[in-house]
Amino acid sequence: MFNPISFAFKKAKSENRPALLTYTVAGDSSKKQSLEILKSISKKVDILEIGVPHNTPVADGSQIQTSSYRAIKNGIKVNDIFKIVKDFKKFDKNKPIILMGYYNMIFQYGENEFLKKCKISGVNGLIIVDLPWPENKKFTTKCKKKSIFFIQLLSPTTSKSRLKKIINDSHEMIYFISMLSTTGGKLKVSSKEIMSNYNKIKKVNSKKNVVIGFGITEKTIKSLKKADGLVVGSAICEEITNSIKKRQNPVTNVYNVVNRLKNKIK
Amino acid sequence: MKLKKGIPVIDQGNKLGFWGGKFGGNFVPETLKKPIEDLEILFNKLKKDNKFINERDKYFKNWVGSPTRFIKLENLTKHVGGAQIWSKVVSDANGGAHKIYNATVHCLLAKRSGKKIICGDTGAGYAGKMLSMAAKKFGLKCKIFMGAKDIQRQQPNVKAMKKNGAEVIPVYSGSQTLVDAVSECMRYWVANCDKVAMCVGSTVGPAIFVRICGWSTSQISRELKIQLINEFGSVPKKLKLYNCVGGGSSSFGFWNEFMDYDKKQCEFIGVEAGGPAKSKKHAAPLTYGSKIGILHGAAQYVNQNTDGQIEETESISAGLDYPGISPLHCFLKDTKRARYTAASDEEALNAYKLVTKFEKLRPSLEPSHAFSVAIADSKKLSKDTIVVVNSCGDAYKDRGILEKRLGKKYV
Numbered sequence: 001m002f003n004p005i006s007f008a009f010k011k012a013k014s015e016n017r018p019a020l021l022t023y024t025v026a027g028d029s030s031k032k033q034s035l036e037i038l039k040s041i042s043k044k045v046d047i048l049e050i051g052v053p054h055n056t057p058v059a060d061g062s063q064i065q066t067s068s069y070r071a072i073k074n075g076i077k078v079n080d081i082f083k084i085v086k087d088f089k090k091f092d093k094n095k096p097i098i099l100m101g102y103y104n105m106i107f108q109y110g111e112n113e114f115l116k117k118c119k120i121s122g123v124n125g126l127i128i129v130d131l132p133w134p135e136n137k138k139f140t141t142k143c144k145k146k147s148i149f150f151i152q153l154l155s156p157t158t159s160k161s162r163l164k165k166i167i168n169d170s171h172e173m174i175y176f177i178s179m180l181s182t183t184g185g186k187l188k189v190s191s192k193e194i195m196s197n198y199n200k201i202k203k204v205n206s207k208k209n210v211v212i213g214f215g216i217t218e219k220t221i222k223s224l225k226k227a228d229g230l231v232v233g234s235a236i237c238e239e240i241t242n243s244i245k246k247r248q249n250p251v252t253n254v255y256n257v258v259n260r261l262k263n264k265i266k
Numbered sequence: 267m268k269l270k271k272g273i274p275v276i277d278q279g280n281k282l283g284f285w286g287g288k289f290g291g292n293f294v295p296e297t298l299k300k301p302i303e304d305l306e307i308l309f310n311k312l313k314k315d316n317k318f319i320n321e322r323d324k325y326f327k328n329w330v331g332s333p334t335r336f337i338k339l340e341n342l343t344k345h346v347g348g349a350q351i352w353s354k355v356v357s358d359a360n361g362g363a364h365k366i367y368n369a370t371v372h373c374l375l376a377k378r379s380g381k382k383i384i385c386g387d388t389g390a391g392y393a394g395k396m397l398s399m400a401a402k403k404f405g406l407k408c409k410i411f412m413g414a415k416d417i418q419r420q421q422p423n424v425k426a427m428k429k430n431g432a433e434v435i436p437v438y439s440g441s442q443t444l445v446d447a448v449s450e451c452m453r454y455w456v457a458n459c460d461k462v463a464m465c466v467g468s469t470v471g472p473a474i475f476v477r478i479c480g481w482s483t484s485q486i487s488r489e490l491k492i493q494l495i496n497e498f499g500s501v502p503k504k505l506k507l508y509n510c511v512g513g514g515s516s517s518f519g520f521w522n523e524f525m526d527y528d529k530k531q532c533e534f535i536g537v538e539a540g541g542p543a544k545s546k547k548h549a550a551p552l553t554y555g556s557k558i559g560i561l562h563g564a565a566q567y568v569n570q571n572t573d574g575q576i577e578e579t580e581s582i583s584a585g586l587d588y589p590g591i592s593p594l595h596c597f598l599k600d601t602k603r604a605r606y607t608a609a610s611d612e613e614a615l616n617a618y619k620l621v622t623k624f625e626k627l628r629p630s631l632e633p634s635h636a637f638s639v640a641i642a643d644s645k646k647l648s649k650d651t652i653v654v655v656n657s658c659g660d661a662y663k664d665r666g667i668l669e670k671r672l673g674k675k676y677v
Contacts, residue, residue, distance in 0.1 A: 055440060055575045056561060058452045059295040065439060077573050103293055104560040108574035130293040130560065135282060157300035157459065180297060181457045 004096040005124050005149055006172050008046040009209040009228060017265050018225050019046035021211055022258060023100065023233030025067040026050050026084055027076025028240055029250065034071070035084050036251045037240075041258045042092050049127070049231065052081055052101030059129045061184030063234035066241050078109055082121040089122035098125035098151065111139060115146050125149035127175060133166045144171065151175050156189075156197055167204045175231070176201060178214045178224075184234030187215035191223035198227055218260055225265045232261055269601040271526045275518075275594060276477040283473030284565070286600060290593035292472045294563045298452075301459040306474045308379055313481060318378075322371060326485055329403065330366050333489035334358035336497070336654075341624035342641070349506070349647035351640065353627060354490050356516065357660040361396045363630075364516040364658045367482040369396035369465060373404040375478070376463035385409040385458075386465040387451040389416055389444030389512070390585030390632065391423025392659060393467030398432035408432040409462075411451040415442040416584045422663045441578045444512075444588050448562050468513025469592035472563040476593055483519025486656065491523045494652075503531060504651040508640040509658070510632045511536040511606065512549065512585050514592030516658040521604065529603060535643070536595060537636045539579075539586035540608035547580035550608040551591050552599050561590040567599075582611035582667060583631035585659065609638040615671055617641060618661070622676065630659035631667065 012019035022045045028034050038048055053068035053076060060068070085097055099118065106114045106128065118126070126148060131139065133152060140150040152170040154163060155177040167174065176198055179189045194212060201210050212224055213231030224230055239257050243250040267286040270278055279285045283292050292302060312318040326332045335355040343351045356364045369386075376384050384406045388394030394410035401408035410427055414436045417424055427434050435454075440446040448466070455464040466475035469483075494501050507524065509517035517536050524532045538550030548554060551567040559568040561576060569577040569589040581587040598604040609617070614631055617638035622628055629637060633656060640655045647653065661668065665677045 056445060056449050058449055058562065059297075059456055061453070069439070072575060102560070104570070104576075105574040107560060108557070108570070108572065129295055130563070132292070132294060132296050132299055135292065153296040155295075155297040155299075157297050159300060162299070177295075177297060180460055182453045185457060 003124055003147055003149055003172070004094055005047060008096050012046055012229070018227050019211070019229035020262055020265065021045065021047045021049055021229055021231040022236055023049040023051055023231060024236055025053050025064065025071050026081040027053065027071030027074055028067040028237070029070055029244060030074050031076060031080050031084060033250060035087055037254050038088050039091050040251050040255045042095050044258045044262045047096045047098060047229070049098045049100050049233070050081065050085065052078065052099055052105050054102040054105060057102060059182055061182040061234060063184040063237040063241070067237040078105060082117045085123055086121040093122070096124040097122060098127060099123050100127040101129070103128050103131040111142060115142055115148065118148055119146050123148060125151050125173065127151045127153070129153070133169060137169065140169065140171070149173055153177060154201060156180060163201065164204055167201065167208060170208060173209045173211065174201065176210055176212050178212050178216070181214050183214055185215055187220050191220070194224060195226060218257070218264065221261055222264045230265065267597070267600050269525070269597070269603050275522065275525055275597070276480040279473055285593050285597040288558065289566055289596040290473045290476060290564045292563060293560045293565070294472050295456055297456050298459060298472070302472055302474055304379070305375070308375060309474060309478055312375070312378065322374060325370050326367070330360045330370060331358060332485060333493065336490060336493035339625050339627070342621060345624055346641055346644045348649070349644040349651035349653045350649065351644055352652060352654045353657045354486065354520065354654055355627065356486055356656055356658040357630070361392070361399050362660040362662065363392040363396065364483055364486060364519060365392040365396040365467065366400070367485050367519065368467070368479045368515060369393065369400040371478060371482040372397070372463065372465035373400040373406055376406055377404055379463060381461065381463040383407040383409065383462045384465055385411065385451055385454055385462055387444065387447040387467050388412050389447065389467070389587060390583070390659070391416065391420040391427065391663060392585065394432070394434070395423045395426045397465055398427040398430035401432065402430045409454070410434050411437055411447045411454065413437050413441070413443040413447045416444065416447070419667060420584055420663050421666065443579070444584065445576065445579070452562065468515040469518050469594050470513045470562055470564060470590060476564065479515050480518045480522065480594055483515050484522040486516070486519040487521060487523035490520070490654070498652070501527065501532065502652040504648070505532045506535060506643070506651060506653045507532065507656070508535045508537065508636045508653065509656045510586060510636040511538050511591065511595060512588050512632065514595045516656055518592060518594050520656040525603070534598070534604035535639065536604055536606040537639045538606060538608040539581035539583055539635060540610040541580040543610040543612050545580050547578060548608065549579040549581045549587050549589065551589065552595065552606040553608040564593050566590045566593050566596050582614065583635065585632040586635065607639055609635040613638040618668070619672065619676065627657060628661040629657040630661045631664050632659050633657045
């Protein structure tokens with residue numbers, strides 16, 4: 001079935017560039033402002049990842065943690081996040097949206113109910129940080145039935161045999177974690193090494209769209225532009241934090257960061 | 267859901283690491299799958315390897331100091347006037363608490379895996395202190411993650427860690443207690459798992475850590491069983507084993523060898539931290555009916571809101587101040603093998619006062635929770651009932667809190 005995520009990759013490929021994916025936390029720094037940020041960067045971005053904030057995130061570095069705690073403190077609930085997605089889709093119905101978060105939030109909501117709400121509000125994909133393969137098998141099947149992409153994660157520690165099995169069970173998009181790190185870590189391996197790992201994934205199945213995330217900033221993005229897609233998260237969250245500190249408008253500042261990122265991979 | 271006889275509880279999980287089909291598991295980022303699998307393979311091999319077992323026993327005997335004492339609390343028994351109250355003085359162990367068993371085993375495993383650095387979390391500071399001791403003993407570098415609030419309230423243990431050469435990393439996120447220390451430690455492992463071994467300080471975390479810790483602390487009940495037989499000729503007909511439960515490592519270890527006995531003969535009572543009497547916050551997910559959720563890689567009963575955010579806990583005892591509970595205890599609760607209740611901060615303090623008044627024993631605030639319930643129950647029990655309380659920590663680390671709450675004469 002048609003999923004706008006596939007179309008976004010096609011479009012980027014036709015323009016001979018990687019797809020740009022951004023990650024912002026829902027409700028950061030407020031419900032209203034996080035929607036404004038999504039709307040303002042929408043034109044520059046191919047796929048929007050929206051973080052579902054959780055207060056015991058075991059894979060996030062300080063930047064995303066700060067954004068998440070801020071959003072939770074400001075009262076964001078799962079239902080508000082669906083509302084943000086729905087409102088955004090009224091503004092730009094074809095822009096793909098991926099929710100990214102931790103499994104407990106979905107578990108408490110109820111898997112079926114959560115997917116139903118995803119469908120109604122217009123979510124196109126899910127990344128669940130702590131629901132790895134094969135634990136995620138049942139859930140990914142449910143996602144497929146609703147034509148919501150479940151995006152499998154791969155890491156430099158993923159063994160060869162495991163890699164093949166995960167790719168085999170994956171939907172059209174795969175997320176490759178560039179290095180051993182939490183989100184927002186400094187890129188500690190060369191882009192050459194990252195691309196070599198990336199190519200190993202592409203070799204198993206070249207049809208899957210593989211995006212690279214973790215450690216990608218304005219400084220590093222250019223060196224990885226051969227990938228199908230690149231995700232920037234912590235750098236944006238940090239920009240929001242800095243804007244608040246400097247009493248500047250996060251919406252404008254985030255737009256400027258995203259604009260610069262986009263120009264680097266054109 | 268059923269507890270099987272003849273199979274160690276730590277090995278009763280299914281292929282994906284779930285006890286009773288729903289507690290535990292491995293809810294971890296992809297990056298950790300490989301190091302966890304490596305650790306599983308290593309542990310499964312070594313726990314059947316006699317050479318390794320002998321090595322473990324050698325260190326437990328000569329370095330940890332086993333067995334720890336099993337004593338009758340004569341004066342307290344007389345004062346209470348019911349069941350016979352005994353104590354397994356696990357705080358005799360090197361370092362002053364049961365955490366030494368898990369720390370020793372993790373360092374032995376780290377050595378075998380060729381890792382030179384070990385990281386760990388700590389709440390009361392015991393897990394951290396013991397890991398720093400064991401790391402020093404086995405020549406490993408050691409990094410300890412500890413909540414900033416706990417660093418303030420458990421200074422004696424912080425000093426001990428630093429003296430042993432460990433780096434103590436304060437955690438400022440969230441409630442700045444154990445839950446945040448475990449999160450930060452896991453994050454550190456995510457970023458460094460190629461070079462660093464991780465020790466989870468209790469029977470919590472991804473399934474393999476639950477199993478290793480339970481396997482290690484079971485030394486307590488192995489010793490106790492022999493001591494009971496030496497004292498009474500056999501395992502008593504009416505035996506009740508009281509233990510405080512935070513993450514659940516000491517209680518699981520205290521009960522494990524008696525798992526297959528009928529609960530009418532050998533009852534397990536877990537005492538959680540009820541928090542201040544006047545506060546709604548607590549650290550007692552089993553007692554107060556918390557829902558199942560995912561915390562630190564495992565499904566368990568956990569304090570959380572309806573959205574799935576983990577709730578802040580409150581307890582006078584840093585070692586019990588954790589919103590979740592070991593999957594093993596969730597399993598023992600739902601199979602009805604153990605029963606769980608809670609004691610408030612005030613009840614624990616009163617029990618501490620009573621025990622120290624009558625006995626030459628200074629249980630830390632954690633076992634004081636267990637003493638509180640054991641003393642109350644003993645009043646109503648027959649004289650041939652043997653009540654044993656695991657005094658799993660020494661009060662030295664709590665001197666600041668005790669002085670503040672009870673005055674100088676109790677320090």
